[in-house]
Amino acid sequence: MAGARAPWMLENFIDGKFLPCNSYLDSYDPSTGDVYCRVPNSGKEEIEAAVEAARAAFPGWSSRSPQERSQVLNRLADLLEESLEELAQAESKDQGKTITLARTMDIPRSVQNFRFFASSILHHTSECTQVDHQGCLHYTVRTPVGIGVPPGVVNIVFGTGPGAGEALVSHPEVPLISFTGSQPTAERITQLSAPHCKKLSLELGGKNPAIVFEDANLEECVPTTVRSSFANQGEICLCTSRIFVQRSIYTEFLKRFVEATRMWKVGIPSDPSANMGALISKAHLEKVRSYIKKARMEGAQILCGEGVDKLNLPPKNQGGYFMLPTVITDIKDESCCMKEEIFGPVTCVVPFDSEEEVIQRANSVKYGLAATVWSGNVGRVHRVAKKLQSGLVWTNCWLIRELNLPFGGMKSSGVGREGAKDSYEFFTEVKTITVKH
Secondary structure (H helix, E strand, C coil): CCCCCCCEECCEEECCEEECCCCEEEEECCCCCCEEEEEECCCHHHHHHHHHHHHHHHHHHHCCCHHHHHHHHHHHHHHHHHCHHHHHHHHHHHHCCCHHHHHHHHHHHHHHHHHHHHHHCCCCCCCEEEEHHHCEEEEEEEEECCCCCCCCCCCECCCCHHHHHHHHHCCCCCCEEEEECCHHHHHHHHHHHHHHCCEEEEECCCCEEEEECCCCCHHHHHHHHHHHHHHHHHCCCCCEEEEEEEHHHHHHHHHHHHHHHHCCCECCCCCCCCCECCCCCHHHHHHHHHHHHHHHHCCCEEEECCCCCCCCCCHHHCCCCCCCCEEEECCCCCCHHHHCCCCCCEEEEEEECCHHHHHHHHCCCCEECEEEEECCCHHHHHHHHHHCCCCEEEECCCCCCCCCCCECCEECCEECCECHHHHHHHCEEEEEEEEEC
16 A cells, blocks of 8 residues: 555564564554564574573573562563553554553553562572481472573564474473463474473463352443453453353343443454454454354354444454454353354353252363352352362452462363462472481
8 A cells, every 4th residue: 555654574582682584474453454564484593593592691690699680570570661551552553452451451460470570589488307317407499490681581583383483392402381372282382392301381272161140249240251251352361251140040141241242342452442452363353253153053143243233443444353242142062162262252151050060061171271150159159169170260250360379270271380389380490409417
């Protein structure tokens, strides 16, 4: 298009320097469908350079005191905070999410994470056991496995999974891998890393249930469940995609839920009144839409959203990857829409009768990341939470996080946990030392 701005050119960041690449990939603005930047298509050569830079930086960085490293992390948090608006704009542009979400959640959460771990590294203690009859003292020390800043400590390499990703995870001098993404990719990472016995932390998908009992407070439950279903276009691993409602309140809940969903505004990311922006890519939009087509073919009802309501967008955003939040009913538990992770603004609402029944149905998928329970009965809340096969269970709320506590999933939702203690243990190696008197 005449007069259009040339796409931004991103570069890899290796050994403290921004470096160009021989090959680039187009990256699209999800809100328009236009190319807005070009990203390095890195491969084995760039990964080798990054690993070498990290290896050279490791001795100096790992020998710094916790206080020194804490200061660096806090300084990073300060820099993020100073550039909050610029970073929020960039995140919104890249992901298609609303600028409001990036401004109020994504970047502030990043700042919070840096500050939290800057503090937590100052308070770890080691174990010590004195065995008098053997005349020995046993204690543990932890040594870092990964790295951080200055030059060579943090390296950013862009590329595809088969190109940069496989070279990284199969590299013999990369001792551990922390990955967030899909189960098929995690399976490939496991295969490639297995010959080197690498430590793995895998945060994968979810098919998260919300269970709404008849004594739930619908004034709080309905708006929170709309948010848990459609926040960030449903592109959060923790989003609700199966809603089980006790039969006695099913009709009332459904009426309120559909009404509230229709009020959930889809708009361009810069619109401050928009609740939802564009999906991440054209291919993903088509994938999400294909699930709705399958549901229709199975005889399910689409109560609102895709194919039912009209989506209004400005002319320049007609090519963007937008869709309306969609509610599906009259669907069987065996349907792919109830079994597979859709990762979009689609949720299924079905009735249930008994507590035992809904626990069995909620656990009947291969995933086990998160669940939400709505009830005014404290005994029931604890009982159900204990029986659900989920790494996280929220009751009468959603997405309230405490970084001191473990985060992660069961079954096909992942391996390992994140959090103060869990992250400390994952990113260090423990060594037991015995000293004889």
